[in-house]
Amino acid sequence: MNFDDTPQEAEFRATARAWIGANAPKQYEDELRKSSLGRTQLKNANILEVAKTWQKKKADAGWACLHWPKEYGGRGSSPIERVIWQQEEGAFGKLSHMFIIGHGMCGPTMMAFAREEHKRTYLPPLASGEKVWCQLFSEPAGGSDVAGLRTRAEKDGDDWVINGQKTWTSGAHYSDYGILLTRTDPDVPKHKGLTMFFLDMTSPGVEVRPIKQASGASDFNEVYFTDVRIPDHQRLGEVGDGWNVSLTTLMNERMSIGAGVSTGFPELFEYCASLMLDDGPAIEDRAVRSKLANWAVKASGLRYTSMRAISALSKGERPGPENSIGKLVAGSMIQDVATYALDLQAAAGFVSDPDDAELAGRFQAMLLRAPGTRVEGGTDEIMRNIIAERVLGLPGDIRVDKDMPFNKIPTKGRG
Amino acid sequence: MNFDFSDDQKQLRDQACKFLTEKCSPKAVRVVLDGKAPYDKELWMGLAEMGFLGVAIPEEFGGAGAGHLELCVIAEEMGRANAPVPFSSTVYLAAEALLIAGSDAQKKKWLPAIASGEAIGTLALFEGKGNPSPKNVKLTAANGVLNGVKKPVADGAIADFAVVAARTGSSGRDGDISLFLVDLKAGGVEVKSLTNLDPTRGQAEIIFKDCKAESLGAAGEGWSILTQVLDRAAVLCAFEQVGGSDRALEMGRDYALDRIAFGRQIGSFQAVKHMLADMYVSATLARSNSYYGAWALSTNASELPEAAAAARISATQAFQHCAKNNIQVHGGMGFTWEFDCHMYYRRANAMALGLGSLAYWEDQLIDRMRKKNAA
Numbered sequence: 001m002n003f004d005d006t007p008q009e010a011e012f013r014a015t016a017r018a019w020i021g022a023n024a025p026k027q028y029e030d031e032l033r034k035s036s037l038g039r040t041q042l043k044n045a046n047i048l049e050v051a052k053t054w055q056k057k058k059a060d061a062g063w064a065c066l067h068w069p070k071e072y073g074g075r076g077s078s079p080i081e082r083v084i085w086q087q088e089e090g091a092f093g094k095l096s097h098m099f100i101i102g103h104g105m106c107g108p109t110m111m112a113f114a115r116e117e118h119k120r121t122y123l124p125p126l127a128s129g130e131k132v133w134c135q136l137f138s139e140p141a142g143g144s145d146v147a148g149l150r151t152r153a154e155k156d157g158d159d160w161v162i163n164g165q166k167t168w169t170s171g172a173h174y175s176d177y178g179i180l181l182t183r184t185d186p187d188v189p190k191h192k193g194l195t196m197f198f199l200d201m202t203s204p205g206v207e208v209r210p211i212k213q214a215s216g217a218s219d220f221n222e223v224y225f226t227d228v229r230i231p232d233h234q235r236l237g238e239v240g241d242g243w244n245v246s247l248t249t250l251m252n253e254r255m256s257i258g259a260g261v262s263t264g265f266p267e268l269f270e271y272c273a274s275l276m277l278d279d280g281p282a283i284e285d286r287a288v289r290s291k292l293a294n295w296a297v298k299a300s301g302l303r304y305t306s307m308r309a310i311s312a313l314s315k316g317e318r319p320g321p322e323n324s325i326g327k328l329v330a331g332s333m334i335q336d337v338a339t340y341a342l343d344l345q346a347a348a349g350f351v352s353d354p355d356d357a358e359l360a361g362r363f364q365a366m367l368l369r370a371p372g373t374r375v376e377g378g379t380d381e382i383m384r385n386i387i388a389e390r391v392l393g394l395p396g397d398i399r400v401d402k403d404m405p406f407n408k409i410p411t412k413g414r415g
Numbered sequence: 416m417n418f419d420f421s422d423d424q425k426q427l428r429d430q431a432c433k434f435l436t437e438k439c440s441p442k443a444v445r446v447v448l449d450g451k452a453p454y455d456k457e458l459w460m461g462l463a464e465m466g467f468l469g470v471a472i473p474e475e476f477g478g479a480g481a482g483h484l485e486l487c488v489i490a491e492e493m494g495r496a497n498a499p500v501p502f503s504s505t506v507y508l509a510a511e512a513l514l515i516a517g518s519d520a521q522k523k524k525w526l527p528a529i530a531s532g533e534a535i536g537t538l539a540l541f542e543g544k545g546n547p548s549p550k551n552v553k554l555t556a557a558n559g560v561l562n563g564v565k566k567p568v569a570d571g572a573i574a575d576f577a578v579v580a581a582r583t584g585s586s587g588r589d590g591d592i593s594l595f596l597v598d599l600k601a602g603g604v605e606v607k608s609l610t611n612l613d614p615t616r617g618q619a620e621i622i623f624k625d626c627k628a629e630s631l632g633a634a635g636e637g638w639s640i641l642t643q644v645l646d647r648a649a650v651l652c653a654f655e656q657v658g659g660s661d662r663a664l665e666m667g668r669d670y671a672l673d674r675i676a677f678g679r680q681i682g683s684f685q686a687v688k689h690m691l692a693d694m695y696v697s698a699t700l701a702r703s704n705s706y707y708g709a710w711a712l713s714t715n716a717s718e719l720p721e722a723a724a725a726a727r728i729s730a731t732q733a734f735q736h737c738a739k740n741n742i743q744v745h746g747g748m749g750f751t752w753e754f755d756c757h758m759y760y761r762r763a764n765a766m767a768l769g770l771g772s773l774a775y776w777e778d779q780l781i782d783r784m785r786k787k788n789a790a
Binding site for chain 1: 416417418419420421484664668669672679680682683685687688689691692693695696699700701703704706707709710713724725728729733774776777778780781783785788
């Protein structure tokens, strides 16, 4: 048992470190380091522009999307090299969160299902951040029940004509392309009538409306499709095989390891170390210490679980669904941590204005953003189902609509 | 990076698992649980023959000289099997104290006897209520003679020798405490068994009356040695707790697949699935924290004190959580003497107390994290 790099890993790390040291936008490092869930923005710069510039610089030097093949804009690196890169990139890696949907889900889906000429055309600018992609899956009627979607695609000559609505689409307002899951056959059970496409977001008939979130920010959108035409060659996978295609996307979504999930704990510990309560330093308070200790072992448990997964990668093994626990544990933890940090502030916790609030309002921002982390990419409940079914081997949920044609499935909860 | 056990160590774990599955069935554990024997002597001698008792004891003292990572994988299997033997008191506490502070003569006398199964050892630290703390040590030592009462002492009724924490000063500082080695069979002690939460691992009261003892380590160094012993034992116990958590989870999972209610396997109900998923999560976090503790222990890293506290808290909570909810999955059957669930429930809750309460380890963790941050 050791934490040492192999000689090749050490050499790769040294090369990556040297390049990052010479090229990263250091003027933003402090701000990025301090930003946490709920607040990754730059005071005097547009974060999307900064992120695109950094991504392009990485791509030009061969450091973008490391594990992708070279011909699609990557480096052909091993999974462990990708992890080493993320460790070395540190806070600058937060900039690539702007591209996480494209790099983490759309890219791998394109790689698995798009035509070769499309891969060569679309993937390099996606890797370099010049073009941003979004994922058009969720709908008002289908959140966790993704396959319950209603957006229609109908064949018309060599094109498909799309009508319907998507929602919770992260980044659609600055995306150039998207992958789109549609219903092509409502007469068969819901999982069997789906088909996947990719499309140009500037196509006529696409309308993006930002949604204002509970936090006040607008990271995601509603997207409306009115007679949008997509050529058949932009279909991903077979007609009716969209569910399998989307599983590739969703598996990739949940496989992101090593990047380190945000728990809010380092921020809370630092805060409590200097906070004075009415009857003395917070860190001397028995109740505070107990809370901190309980979160400390969750945070370290996640850190070392991720290291075990990295070790498996290093040996050429593929980590399995057990890595779902990162999001599950961190999601509710960050919410509880933020709630507790504000409780320690008592009435002052109301104030969220960064110029006025404790720690520039980081915990307030965290609190208001946190409910989203427990939902996005699979709710806590879906994550628990994944662990129960795929890790522990328990039976799948009973699905009463399983064999029912989609257009016979009841759609309202009452009458 | 290889943040995992080696293939050889995993093989040793499989070997221990196979051995314990055969020699330590729930039926065998019940012999001790039902009070028909104070511990499973046959199993104990078998463990000695397999080389498991002395796995981390150097060869020159009769052990296998393998190391602490090897001891960790064996500890995990001891926990999984709920073994009714004085393993933790002898191997984690007494042997480690000797390894840290024993003189050559003391090591030569006791360590080979531990490795061969001839000697059972323990640590006599507690005196009633209260967490490990110099101020809670009231038993006195003067001119190598001990007077006072220790309780509870793990496996005290069957132990051949004890490492005893005694007060040798009155300055109010850690330096008031010294450690002594007592041959419990040589007289000067009165031993009483105590009925306790987990009958598969006994607890006793030991009364020391003008009892002759020899120093273990330098005078006044007792508290510093004890802290190291407790840290090491915390990591090793964490592996037992991880093994126990895994077994409790497995029992719950198997029952959820077997038992039919309302026309379905109960494991198909989301409430049950989610309870089992949460058990898996806590067991996994505990395992990962324990691996870090194992790394720190085996390399004697400066991170050991913090890693040990984290492993202790995480594994204690996980075992309690898994053992408790295993009974819940089993429903009414889980609460019967006939089912094995309560054996793990007892062990989980007894283990939570043996090295100091959760509050104690929470305090240790925060103090150690602050120290690191200040450094």
